[in-house]
Amino acid sequence: MKTACAVMLALLLKANPAWAVLGQPLQSVTDDQQRLHGELRAVAREGYAVHEISSPEGMVVKEYVSPDGMVFGVSWQGPAMPNLPKLLGSYFAQFQQASQSSPHRRGPIALHTDQLVVESGGHMRAFHGRAYVPSLMPSTVSEAVVQ
Amino acid sequence: MTVQKGLRAVTGRRGYALSRSGALPATLMLALALTGCGGGSSSTPPTTPAVSVSLSQSAASVTLSQTTSFTATVSNTTNTAVTWTLSGAGTLDTSGNYTAPDDLPSNTAATVTATSQADTTKSASATVTITSNEAVSVSPSSHTLQTGAHQQFTATVTGSSKDTRITWSASSGTVTSSGLYTAPTTVPSGGAATVTAASMAAPSATGIARVTIQSGPVIPTNNVASVQVNVGPAENSANQLFASVTICVPGTSNCETIPDVLVDTGSSGLRLFASLVDLSLPESTDSSGNPIGNCAQFADNSYMWGPLVMADVQLTSGSSTTAAEKASSVPIQVVGAGGFPSVPAACNTGGVADDTVEVLGANGILGIGVFQQDCGSFCATNISSNAPFYFSCPSSGCVQTTVAVADQAQNPIALFPQDNNGVLISLPSVSADGAAAVSGSLIFGIGTQSNNGLGSARVYTTDDLGNFSTTFKGASYSMSFLDTGSNGLFFLDSTTTGLPNCSDDPGFYCPGSTMTFTAITVGTNGTSAPITFSIANADSLFSFNNGENAAFSNLGGSSSQVFDWGLPFFFGRNVFVAIQNESTPGGPGPYWAY
Numbered sequence: 001m002k003t004a005c006a007v008m009l010a011l012l013l014k015a016n017p018a019w020a021v022l023g024q025p026l027q028s029v030t031d032d033q034q035r036l037h038g039e040l041r042a043v044a045r046e047g048y049a050v051h052e053i054s055s056p057e058g059m060v061v062k063e064y065v066s067p068d069g070m071v072f073g074v075s076w077q078g079p080a081m082p083n084l085p086k087l088l089g090s091y092f093a094q095f096q097q098a099s100q101s102s103p104h105r106r107g108p109i110a111l112h113t114d115q116l117v118v119e120s121g122g123h124m125r126a127f128h129g130r131a132y133v134p135s136l137m138p139s140t141v142s143e144a145v146v147q
Numbered sequence: 148m149t150v151q152k153g154l155r156a157v158t159g160r161r162g163y164a165l166s167r168s169g170a171l172p173a174t175l176m177l178a179l180a181l182t183g184c185g186g187g188s189s190s191t192p193p194t195t196p197a198v199s200v201s202l203s204q205s206a207a208s209v210t211l212s213q214t215t216s217f218t219a220t221v222s223n224t225t226n227t228a229v230t231w232t233l234s235g236a237g238t239l240d241t242s243g244n245y246t247a248p249d250d251l252p253s254n255t256a257a258t259v260t261a262t263s264q265a266d267t268t269k270s271a272s273a274t275v276t277i278t279s280n281e282a283v284s285v286s287p288s289s290h291t292l293q294t295g296a297h298q299q300f301t302a303t304v305t306g307s308s309k310d311t312r313i314t315w316s317a318s319s320g321t322v323t324s325s326g327l328y329t330a331p332t333t334v335p336s337g338g339a340a341t342v343t344a345a346s347m348a349a350p351s352a353t354g355i356a357r358v359t360i361q362s363g364p365v366i367p368t369n370n371v372a373s374v375q376v377n378v379g380p381a382e383n384s385a386n387q388l389f390a391s392v393t394i395c396v397p398g399t400s401n402c403e404t405i406p407d408v409l410v411d412t413g414s415s416g417l418r419l420f421a422s423l424v425d426l427s428l429p430e431s432t433d434s435s436g437n438p439i440g441n442c443a444q445f446a447d448n449s450y451m452w453g454p455l456v457m458a459d460v461q462l463t464s465g466s467s468t469t470a471a472e473k474a475s476s477v478p479i480q481v482v483g484a485g486g487f488p489s490v491p492a493a494c495n496t497g498g499v500a501d502d503t504v505e506v507l508g509a510n511g512i513l514g515i516g517v518f519q520q521d522c523g524s525f526c527a528t529n530i531s532s533n534a535p536f537y538f539s540c541p542s543s544g545c546v547q548t549t550v551a552v553a554d555q556a557q558n559p560i561a562l563f564p565q566d567n568n569g570v571l572i573s574l575p576s577v578s579a580d581g582a583a584a585v586s587g588s589l590i591f592g593i594g595t596q597s598n599n600g601l602g603s604a605r606v607y608t609t610d611d612l613g614n615f616s617t618t619f620k621g622a623s624y625s626m627s628f629l630d631t632g633s634n635g636l637f638f639l640d641s642t643t644t645g646l647p648n649c650s651d652d653p654g655f656y657c658p659g660s661t662m663t664f665t666a667i668t669v670g671t672n673g674t675s676a677p678i679t680f681s682i683a684n685a686d687s688l689f690s691f692n693n694g695e696n697a698a699f700s701n702l703g704g705s706s707s708q709v710f711d712w713g714l715p716f717f718f719g720r721n722v723f724v725a726i727q728n729e730s731t732p733g734g735p736g737p738y739w740a741y
Contacts, residue, residue: 059533085497107633121707123413
């Protein structure tokens, strides 16, 4: 965790939150605006920004954005699984392959490669997880910030 | 004169003769009056004296089944023959022998009449009163019983009646036609019951026994279900805990038992594959009368989809002396039901359908975690794509809906009549090399019977999401939990733990040699205790014993940034799972105790 994470900007938007896709530029995605009806809070930290959407039922999705506007990480927490295909975008296929390649495994899914990290865990009513693309991480930012 | 309601011929008990009711007595009176006139008028030619009839008894009292004899004397004629008739109960033969009935009639008066055959206008009658000397006694005459206990009573009947049958009754509890009494299950007001034996011949003849009823142990409930860890129904399972579940059409004995259902403390609700459910179970419907579709999601991004149906759910066996743990009318999910609308997009977020025994490695999921329902109060009032548990499913397709808490998929333990505040999971230790199979117990209830007390176990409360903390190498992981449905100790990642991932099965850890760690579990109530555990090479574990082992105490893998204490945590421990809002000797749930 970086120290001295100064809050440079805090936006509180009541409606129409936009959320983005891992590995894609942050932009408003109108298709997704109906997905999470909650509060959007954007916090700039040293070397990156976090866009956090909180919905009343406890779903929290965070997007970690590099200074050049790329989403290098996402995390989630909530009563149900998020829409992973939309959240992970082109990386979802790798996660899906990993989740089906472990015949003995019953429990969380953790995919750790040099190109992609996806962790999906928790239990009914309390799921959580994170994903990030190491190659997209700003050089000054630790992977541990994605949580 | 006796009022006659009818005349019976002597030749048949129920035949009728001389039915001119009322005519004969008037004629008789006239005849008797004439008899008293002596010579009568002098102008009248001398006449033969009138025929007269008299009886040896003008009144008689006869007890049940007994006989009394009448003799008729006919005067002033050589033809002394008479015809005997009876009005009322009993029988009368052609010789004037009257026999009382075996059972006391409602009208205890009868009339015996002898009519002269020489002059049928002449007769004599006698009144018969039918009486009873029946008496009944009951043995034992007094007794003390515990609630629900049995006692055989015997009745002795004395009296003249040939009918010695008895009718039994009880003021509280039940009694059979042969006198076997069963005390009520609760002490009646006054603390006693009366058992009565009544003569069928004379119902007012009764004998009674007084039974003092004390509260005793109610019929004990068998709260122990056997569970196993083995390769399971798909012969591919590792560290999966299986129970047998009996389901019944609600309120009936039409039941079936489904073995090898995965015991999962990480979810709530019973979910069975449709292909294994032979019973025709009533569908749950919403306020519009449409079937309710239920979506259960899991951390591996798999899901179960299907309708809710109603079933009685039984998790232990009963007998003549023990009751089973059985919950009535439980909403359960039938997964993969044919003809049901397909899974909504909100449920299937790119995941894998858990809809076959092969995929799940089990015949269904028995969710007995810390919550009573899969969703709870949120889904009773809110519709959100972020909590897609319930759908209204007309044949045109499913739309998300609210479902009352009581109508949601239920942890069946919470609906047991007793032992319903949680469960003790007791599994034996497993050696470092693993085992092909182990057996243990689910013991229902916490502190409700002699076998499920907390003892020295410590209570670790969870937050309202069912999580507590685990501290490892100085860092705290707040979304940690215990979960029999996770088949390993899944914690953190390779970088943090120093454990390499397996090459064949990268979800598991494959250290060169077994490594031992200590982590501290911390309840939200502050209770904490170190847990020491080992992680072995998963590839080696799976290949040992020709790959036939299915239980592993030291199987682990990477996870998200938490400790998911899966089934290995439970080996060699007694772990209590207390349900949210249920009271227990360790305080209200939700908590784990060990």
